[in-house]
Amino acid sequence: MVEGRIPAVVGIQAISFSAAPRRGAVSIVEIAILAACIIATVVVSNRYAVDIMIRTFLWAGLALAWNIAGGYAGLISFGHAAFFGIGAYTSTILLLNYGVPPWFGMLAGALIAGCGGALLARVCARLRGPFFILSTLAAGEVVRIAALNWRTLTGGSEGLEIAPVPSVVNMVFKSQWPYATIIVAYMLAMFALSVWIEQTRYGYYLFATRDDEDGASAIGINPSHTRAAAMAVSAATAAIGGTLFAQYFLYLDPTHVISPDISFQFALICAVGGLGTASGPVFGALIIVPLSELLRGFLSQSTSGLHLVIYGIIVIIVILYFPSGVSGAISRVASRFSLAAGFSARVQARKM
């Protein structure tokens, strides 16, 4: 075995497939899991189960959005809930005050959030590591407090409510199924976007900027430009998720929507699932969301909070002992079993 060889990769036109999860290629494992998600959306009918699925897919999509900045570009943001909130609030305000359908409001929210993301990247351009992280946290808090106090616009702590009147134009549905479809589509779109980024020039520029800014600069990459773009895309896509959130839950308030807890959740899902990979956030969401539900259900009322204790401990263990997350673990297991051997007789140079 040549040292450092990766599992067999076969290129098919524009998309590259491989046996195990790796950057830049869609693996069988991932396809299987995504297919399972789609099938589940169609097949499962239990209200409670579908609700969990919807939330899982939504979190997966949001985590994928965060991953573009945090995983690919190395810009760990703990204020991302602000972009999520901007998306949710923009489309909702436009709907409630001006009757703009959320399908369009979504785009407006994405635009505003995108600009916000670029601005944040510019403002924090010279900051690295913990300083950057803390600044994003502070920025997120500023947005939250602003939203909390700007009563006339956001309804303050009372929040905003969307009337549960079913209407396709207004993206309000009576049954869960349309919601599930839209949200699973969101997750798939985000996954596709991530894979696309990994396979194009732009993705490579992100990885380079993340790894070594000076080296990247020396080969003609403009690091601040690249960072700002990554942040903008990440923010805009998170905002779209925000709109979907608003349309499903029909209620928004700053404390629950623009909170650091939510920002942390995006980051944690990616960390547990595998930072900087397309499937990582998906795996992470699939594990964490149902797990929290399960724990919350199991442990009785009087010990409320215990499930979060376990959750916290799980996070600690995963991040210390499985730093490349679930995705990384699967990769290692798969290459150990040399799925490569069965998949193709020789290692082929990628046809890309």
Next chain:
Amino acid sequence: MSTVAQLLVSGIMLGGIYAVMSIGLTLIFGVLKIVNFAHGEFLMLAMYLAWAIVSATGITTYAAIAVVIPLLFGFGLLVYLLIVRPGIEKPHLVVVFATMGLSIAMQNLALVAMTADLRDVPPLFGGTPIKFGTLYFRVELLLGFLISIAITLALMIFVKHTYIGKAIRATVQDRDAAMLMGINVPRLFLLTFAGGSALVGIAGCIMLPLYSTFPTVGLNFVLIAYVVVVLGGMGSMEGAFLGGICVGIVQSLSGYYVAPAYGQMFYFLVFLFVMIFRPNGLLGQRGAAMVGINE
């Protein structure tokens, strides 16, 4: 006019207290170059411990300091060995996430063990404020401030004149060079983390009379602590003190003149402002914020 004076003075005193809370953090941040997201929960733990001791024995929180210091030192030691050390040589976000997990676990452990009820201790001297000319302050505030001055001075002397103090300063400036000079950096990390936690213990004791404690009390203060640390410059004792005073004054004034709710936003804006224009803080080292940490 005397309103301004009152606000300024209480702001300064509050600032001193914020400084104590942050001085441990600036040490940890400066020496280990890690972000401890559970810092607020260490404070919460200290406050609960102080409350427990006071309720059980009737001594004042200030006396309880003697017990809380070793307890928090030990706790810091444990956390360092189990959670921080495994993550030190890895990318910094490992420690970030690990301490985040710790923070969540601790908050909820407190929730389960102590419920969400606020806990406080009876005020000293029945709650009558001390009068100084036209200015009034609570005894606890004054005491806390005096303690904070004492601690800052003690630490400044310690850092300047003892071997460990010099080792700390060296490691803050350049970890690799310090190692090459024969400083046992891993042991220093351990001591600093545990010692920083012990300092938080002191903060918890002096803050308990002023703020009730509840499971998520840490969240309120952790961000303030980071603002103070950043303002004052990583690793600087005097910086933490000055930073604390600044934040205290900003909060006091803005809480009165602007709506109290917006008051909170103010120190985040201060933080961002400092990050953009003087990322090394008022007294920190040039370039500290730009240098890749842990790369």
Next chain:
Amino acid sequence: MLKLDAVGRQFGSLWAVRDVSFTVRPSEIVGIIGPNGAGKSTLFNLVAGAVVPTAGVIRFLDKTIDYGKPYQVARRGLARTFQIPKPFKQLSVRENVMLSALRRHHTPRQANAVAMATMEFVKIVDLAEASVASLTVGQLKKLELARALASEPALLLLDEVMAGLTPPEIKEMMTVIGALPRRGITVVWVEHVMMAIMSVAERIVVMHQGQIIAQGKPADVSKNPAVIGAYLGEKYAYAAR
């Protein structure tokens, strides 16, 4: 191709580089030598666009370089190697080279082809899928070179590319560098390994204490008393005269 005009750079009160003027013609190999502290690295960084000159003008392909932003110069056709190789650790060898190629060829497929060709030229093609961490010093240096070449530069800046190589590796590198002008690449090369640079470079510029003390063919320069004096001390300069 490259023209320096009375270029200088000051750090505090020290002129690291002072009143340096020379021209580099297309497809030339120009070597820059000089004892330590001569200002070679500063000069290198000035040309690479990483440092802004405090005096004088640097012109690359008739446009001035003075913004301190390396990527702008890189985009115009300048490539550099790093003395201590800085590959992207999370990417494989091939991906590292491909990244540079992406500058000119926008799709990964084309860039990959260029990368493979470049790796063949530099003779590391069998390491394509290896991880960066597993490379030896010699291989890392070759990777640095491959990365620089993959962007198809007009001007290549080499920073002590021979440092740390074994004699066979040095010979191999010399052949590769010598072949570059035939591919239309101009080379400006800072080096300490005299044997290599004196045999391959067509023209040598000697620096000492921030200034140029001699320029010319390797054979002439090596006999120049001022040069000998700079390296070995004044006594030997007398001997040379």
